[in-house]
Structures are given as structure tokens and as C-alpha cells.
Amino acid sequence: MAQPDDSSTTTSNNSATCRFQDDFELYSFEIVRAMKQKEKSYHPSQCLKCQIYITPTQRETLISSMINLSRKHNIKRDTLFMAVNYLDRFLKVVTVTEDCFELVGLTCMMIACKVEECQPPKMEEFLTSCTHYYKKAEMKRLEIIILNYIDFRLSPPIAPHFLEYIIHFHQHHYHQFSQQTYIELVNIANQVLLKILPTYRFNHIKSSILAASAFEYAKIICGYATSVCSYPYQDRVTFITISTxxxxxxxxFEK
Structure with missing residues (x-):
């Protein structure tokens, strides 16, 4: 019986690897370029600028309660970040009073769950989490209002999405760390993003910048204090912004 030609198999594998690398270069660049293009219209910078009754501290308290709610109901990380994006985009264009602010946040969470979760919590489960008393009819009516004001645009390019791309790009181009180290870095970077999510001082920074900065800061935490890496969507201004x-x-984190 003829034996398989090891050299031809190796050549075939190498060709397949090269094709995969070429595909990664082509499609990853197109994907991140589309994400960056979307980011311009989805980024709710300084969302409290027009608010009369809502302060950064109140926003922080609400988002912290949304984080706790996501843990209670095992809601995915991406769902939470999407909900906060809906909330901030709504706050940017509509003046909200204190008495309905909590309901706005929970309604944004409910909308995000309908988009992202396979089995979203029921409306009653959200309402029982409120410190104020709200009716189902109020939440349903507010859902329609929010959807109209954010133009039914429900797929924002959030920071965790950019972070996933950054990790793949870094592995593909730099080969700097072991697989286990990359897992550790992405876990730390995700924790950084979650920790700063309620903090208004980071609201003006775009998701792509936050993701790259969280990854770079994770490297510092792990003792890999190297210069900031180069990314495809990075120009000189972006490089300076990431460093800042x-x-x-x-x-x-260190104050």
C-alpha cells in the first residue's frame, strides 16, 4: 500500500494556513472598518449635557444596579453594554426626570435582552427589581418611546466587540504571549471595561479607544509594561488618545 506523502501534507497545511492568514487580514480589516464607521453615530459622548435633573452620580448608581441585575439573571456582558449604550443615547436627546430615571435604565436593559438573550427575563422580573413602583403599561409605553428616540438602531459596536478583535489581531501579528496569557489579559481587560462602565468621566471616550486602552492596561497589570501596540484603526491621534x-x-484604579 502506498504511504501518504508527508511533504505534500505539510505543504497543503502550510497553504491552508497562509489562506487563513490572508482571509484574516482581508475580512478582519473590513469588519473593524465597518465597526469604526458605525461607532461615529452610536457614540453618545457627554450624554448628560442636556440633563437638568440627572447627575453623573445618579447615572453611576443606575448603571451599577443594572450590573447587579445582569449578574442576578445571568445576563450576558454584551447585553449589559448594549443596554448602557441605549440609555446614554436616550439621555443625550431626551430630558429625564428623577422619578422615571430608574425605569428608563431597566427598560433599556429589557430591550437589550430581547435583542441579545435567548431567554430574556420577563417584564415582571425587571419591575420587581425597581426601588420605585412602576406598572407594566408604563414600561411598555416607555419601551416604544426609547426605541423611537434611538431610531430602532440596536446593534452598537460596543467595547467588548472591539476587544475581541484586538485580541485576535494581537495574536495574529505579534505572537507575544502564550494562549493562557492572552486568556488572562482578556479577562482582566473585560473587568476593567466593566468597572469603568458606570463612570461618567469615561463616557466621552469611544468604545474602540476604551477597548485598546483596557488591553494595554491589562498588560501593565500583568507586568508586560511595553509600548502601546499598533492597530489597523490607529493613526497618530488615536495612538496619543490610547496612551492618555x-x-x-x-x-x-491606582489612586
Whole structure:
């Protein structure tokens, strides 16, 4: 019986690897370029600028309660970040009073769950989490209002999405760390993003910048204090912004 030709198999595998690398270069660049393009219209910078009754501290308290709710109901990380994006985009264009602010946050969470979760919590489960008393009819009516004001645009490019891309890009181009180290870095970076999510001082920074900065800060935490890596969506201004944001993260966590 003829034996398989090991050299031809190796050549075939190498060709397949090269094709995969070429595909990664082509499609990952197109995907991140589309995400960056979407980010411009989905980024609710300084969302409290027009608010009369809502303060950064109140926003922080609400988002912290949304984080706790997501843990209670095993809601996915991406769902939570999407809900906060809906909330901030709504706050940017509509003046909200204190008495309905909590309901706005929970309704944004409910909308995000309908988009992202396979088995979203029921409306009653959200309402029982409120410190105020609200009716189902109020939540349903507010859901329609929020959807109209955010133009039914429900797929924002959130920071965890950019972080996933950054990790793949870094592994593909730099080969700097072991697989286990990359897992550790992405876990730390995700924790950084979650920790700063309620904090208004980071609201003006785009998701792509926050993701890159969280990854760079995770490297510092793990003792890999190297210069900021280069990313496809990065120009000189972006490089400086990432470096500055890393400094802000160090100040925030190490003060």
C-alpha cells in the first residue's frame, strides 16, 4: 500500500494556513472598518449635557444596579453594554426626570435582552427589581418611546466587540504571549471595561479607544509594561488618545 506523502501534507497545511492568514487580514480589516464607521453615530459622548435633573452620580448608581441585575439573571456582558449604550443615547436627546430615571435604565436593559438573550427575563422580573413602583403599561409605553428616540438602531459596536478583535489581531501579528496569557489579559481587560462602565468621566471616550486602552492596561497589570501596540484603526491621534486613556485608567484604579 502506498504511504501518504508527508511533504505534500505539510505543504497543503502550510497553504491552508497562509489562506487563513490572508482571509484574516482581508475580512478582519473590513469588519473593524465597518465597526469604526458605525461607532461615529452610536457614540453618545457627554450624554448628560442636556440633563437638568440627572447627575453623573445618579447615572453611576443606575448603571451599577443594572450590573447587579445582569449578574442576578445571568445576563450576558454584551447585553449589559448594549443596554448602557441605549440609555446614554436616550439621555443625550431626551430630558429625564428623577422619578422615571430608574425605569428608563431597566427598560433599556429589557430591550437589550430581547435583542441579545435567548431567554430574556420577563417584564415582571425587571419591575420587581425597581426601588420605585412602576406598572407594566408604563414600561411598555416607555419601551416604544426609547426605541423611537434611538431610531430602532440596536446593534452598537460596543467595547467588548472591539476587544475581541484586538485580541485576535494581537495574536495574529505579534505572537507575544502564550494562549493562557492572552486568556488572562482578556479577562482582566473585560473587568476593567466593566468597572469603568458606570463612570461618567469615561463616557466621552469611544468604545474602540476604551477597548485598546483596557488591553494595554491589562498588560501593565500583568507586568508586560511595553509600548502601546499598533492597530489597523490607529493613526497618530488615536495612538496619543490610547496612551492618555491608559494614564486615566491608571489614575482611576491606582489612586
Amino acid at each position: 486613556t491608559v494614564d486615566h485608567l491608571r489614575d482611576f
